Amino acid sequence: MFSTPLLDIESKLNADIGEFAGWQMPMKYSSYQEEHMAVRTSAAFFDLSHMGRLRVKGNIDQFNYLIAKDIRNTPVNNMVGPTAFLNDKGGFVDDVMSYKVSDNEFLIVTNAINREKVIHWIESNSSLEVEDLTFKYAMIAIQGRNVWNFIEKIELKPLEFRLNTKFLGEEVFLLSRSGWTGEDGVEVWGVPETISKIIQRLVSVGVRPAGLICRDSIRQEMGFVLYGEDIDENTTPVEARYWVFSLDKQYVGREKIIEQLKNGVEKIRVGLKLKKGERSIPRKDNKIKLLDSEIGYVTSSIFSPYLNRVIGMGYINSKHAIFGYSVNIEIRNKQVEAKLQDFPFI
Amino acid sequence: MSEIVVGGKYKILRDRYYSETDEWILVKDNIAIIGITDYAQKKLRDIVGVELPEVGREVKSGDSIAVVESVKAAADIYSPLSGKVIEVNQKLLDSPELINRDPYGEGWIFKLEIRDKNEMEKLLSPEKYSELIKEKEGLK
Numbered sequence: 436m437f438s439t440p441l442l443d444i445e446s447k448l449n450a451d452i453g454e455f456a457g458w459q460m461p462m463k464y465s466s467y468q469e470e471h472m473a474v475r476t477s478a479a480f481f482d483l484s485h486m487g488r489l490r491v492k493g494n495i496d497q498f499n500y501l502i503a504k505d506i507r508n509t510p511v512n513n514m515v516g517p518t519a520f521l522n523d524k525g526g527f528v529d530d531v532m533s534y535k536v537s538d539n540e541f542l543i544v545t546n547a548i549n550r551e552k553v554i555h556w557i558e559s560n561s562s563l564e565v566e567d568l569t570f571k572y573a574m575i576a577i578q579g580r581n582v583w584n585f586i587e588k589i590e591l592k593p594l595e596f597r598l599n600t601k602f603l604g605e606e607v608f609l610l611s612r613s614g615w616t617g618e619d620g621v622e623v624w625g626v627p628e629t630i631s632k633i634i635q636r637l638v639s640v641g642v643r644p645a646g647l648i649c650r651d652s653i654r655q656e657m658g659f660v661l662y663g664e665d666i667d668e669n670t671t672p673v674e675a676r677y678w679v680f681s682l683d684k685q686y687v688g689r690e691k692i693i694e695q696l697k698n699g700v701e702k703i704r705v706g707l708k709l710k711k712g713e714r715s716i717p718r719k720d721n722k723i724k725l726l727d728s729e730i731g732y733v734t735s736s737i738f739s740p741y742l743n744r745v746i747g748m749g750y751i752n753s754k755h756a757i758f759g760y761s762v763n764i765e766i767r768n769k770q771v772e773a774k775l776q777d778f779p780f781i
Numbered sequence: 782m783s784e785i786v787v788g789g790k791y792k793i794l795r796d797r798y799y800s801e802t803d804e805w806i807l808v809k810d811n812i813a814i815i816g817i818t819d820y821a822q823k824k825l826r827d828i829v830g831v832e833l834p835e836v837g838r839e840v841k842s843g844d845s846i847a848v849v850e851s852v853k854a855a856a857d858i859y860s861p862l863s864g865k866v867i868e869v870n871q872k873l874l875d876s877p878e879l880i881n882r883d884p885y886g887e888g889w890i891f892k893l894e895i896r897d898k899n900e901m902e903k904l905l906s907p908e909k910y911s912e913l914i915k916e917k918e919g920l921k
Contacts, residue, residue: 451826466878467827467852648827648852714830714877716850737852738829745829767848767855 439484440573440627444634448644455647456547456663458485463646468740470645471652474616475741475781478579478586479645480637486574487550488624489543490536493563498541501560501687502533503672503680509535514594514613519679520556521688525671525695529553530662530679534596534611542568542609546662560687572608573630577642578620585642589621603636605629616650617657617779652737655746658706658778664719665704665734665748671695674750675704676778702731703753706780707764707773709745714738715766717747717773722765730755733764739780746780747773785907787914791820794885798901799910800861805885806904808895813862816889817849820914822881825851831877833869834891840864842900847890849880862900864893 438459439445442452450461461482463470473479491498499506504518516532529549534542545553554565577586589612591597596611607625614620623633638644651661660666666675671688673695680692707717716736723731736747751762758777763770785793793799797807803821807814822828830850840846840860847858869891873879880888895901905913915921 451823453826462826466881468829468878651852714850714874715832716830716852716855718855 437485439482441482441484441575441631441634444631445482445644448638450644450646453647456485458547460485461644461646463648464644467646467648467652468738470643470649471740473643474579474618474645474649474653476580477641477643478577478582478584478620479643479649480575480577480634481645481647481650482573482575483622484573484575485547486569487543487545487547487553488568488572488574489545489550489554489557490566490568491541491543491557491563492539492566493561495538497561497563500685501557502531503686503688503692505681505684506533506535506541507684511535511537512595512597514596514611516613517677517679519672519677520553521672521680521686521692522668523687523691524669525673525688525691526668527662527666527670527672527675528556528668530660530666530677532613534609536598548663568624571626572624573627574622574624575630575634576615576620576622577637578614578616578618579642580618582618582620585640586621586637591621593619603633605633607633615659616653617781651735652739655735655737655748656739656741656780658748658780660704660748661735671700674700674702677704700753702750703756704734704748704750705756705758706776706778707733707736707747707749707762708776708780709747709764709771709773711744713745713771715769715771716745717749717764717766717771723749723751723773724763724765724770725755725760730762741781748778751775785911787820787911788918788920791818791823791914792885793818793820793907793911793914795907797885797907798861798904799907800859800904801913802859802861804858804861806861808901811895811898812867813864813893813895814889815861815891815893816884817858817880818910819884821856822884822888825849825853825856827852828877828880831873831880831890833871833873834866836866836869838866840866840893850877858890860893861904862893863896865896866891867894868892
């Protein structure tokens with residue numbers, strides 16, 4: 436079991452620590468609903484130190500063959516993502532963010548659960564050199580609808596990043612600007628002592644700490660997937676409607692993608708919206724039914740405090756994927772009505 | 782001291798009984814008020830929904846009587862005693878988070894008219910329940 440290097444300061448902030456993907460991480464501080472609303476109305480910060488962070492060096496063409504998006508024309512100091520490493524059946528090895536440091540150096544952020552798998556996958560499919568930075572730096576994200584009311588406006592366009600720069604007066608390894616939560620904000624990597632100081636600054640100006648449960652509710656509102664829940668080695672980006680690939684170059688998994696785009700897919704990921712007032716939460720693998728036919732299964736679901744209703748996602752037979760359809764989800768032998776809808780929910 | 786705190790964070794009040802399945806039971810005359818313990822709500826994390834029993838329902842001790850929906854899982858609530866449900870906490874339907882906020886007070890779940898007071902012998906004292914939590918949490 437690993438533990439975030441920010442545990443000390445987070446415990447002082449009353450973090451409720453729990454286990455996620457083999458890491459001890461803050462799950463929440465007060466309630467995930469309050470933290471969620473902070474992201475949607477003001478600003479919050481998340482500890483993401485559990486996510487794998489790798490430095491990859493070597494021939495750009497080799498890297499470009501492993502990754503599903505085309506990174507050759509990405510300007511230096513820009514992020515490419517989300518994108519993915521796919522297996523030869525088009526299934527997700529992992530979905531990742533990548534950062535172009537130079538033509539022969541990239542940084543990659545992997546899901547926590549896939550860090551070692553991705554290292555092994557890159558090393559066994561290329562001569563690229565991989566260095567694991569996960570335990571060297573802590574990583575936080577500061578995001579929210581009014582984030583710039585709390586922190587200095589940075590000189591970065593969306594998807595730009597800088598290495599070895601200053602943030603809130605501190606020397607950090609990486610500062611990037613992306614809006615994974617659907618809101619604007621920044622991600623910061625730095626040595627744990629520095630990130631702890633930054634957290635103190637953030638708290639003192641009113642940026643709220645948020646845990647991984649809130650991260651889950653935020654991503655579900657946006658329709659973003661979680662590896663291991665909504666996507667895995669047996670799911671393709673076409674089935675997941677997760678546009679992380681290019682068609683203009685060769686890469687591992689491309690043949691399957693092309694085949695599915697030409698011939699269509701059997702199953703497709705859709706959004707599920709329950710009625711207001713319904714507080715039963717569908718759980719993973721609950722059946723989705725239309726009249727009496729089983730047409731799919733649930734992969735994620737949560738109560739959205741912003742929408743004040745339960746939302747979720749799952750896979751259904753593509754023939755039934757008609758937004759606006761009412762379906763039933765079987766929750767503990769009870770039929771609960773839901774509407775099929777597209778993402779994002781907000 | 783009116784409460785025991787286990788592991789620095791799990792509160793147990795001394796004025797009531799407890800069950801092995803983490804319910805608390807506050808007995809007044811022939812009526813039992815029942816809810817889930819501070820330990821249970823902290824383990825479940827954010828509670829976002831509750832299914833309540835019907836008023837008038839007859840239950841036996843050990844029957845599953847209500848469901849608490851949390852971000853982690855749906856948890857069954859078991860009736861620690863036999864009897865008739867005479868009242869349920871309707872406030873929880875709109876504000877299930879009351880269980881997180883005030884598990885021993887506003888977060889009560891249902892009231893039961895006790896059938897057989899002898900059943901109370903198998904309920905746990907606050908001390909016994911604190912021992913049980915220590916065991917579950919490896920704090921012994």
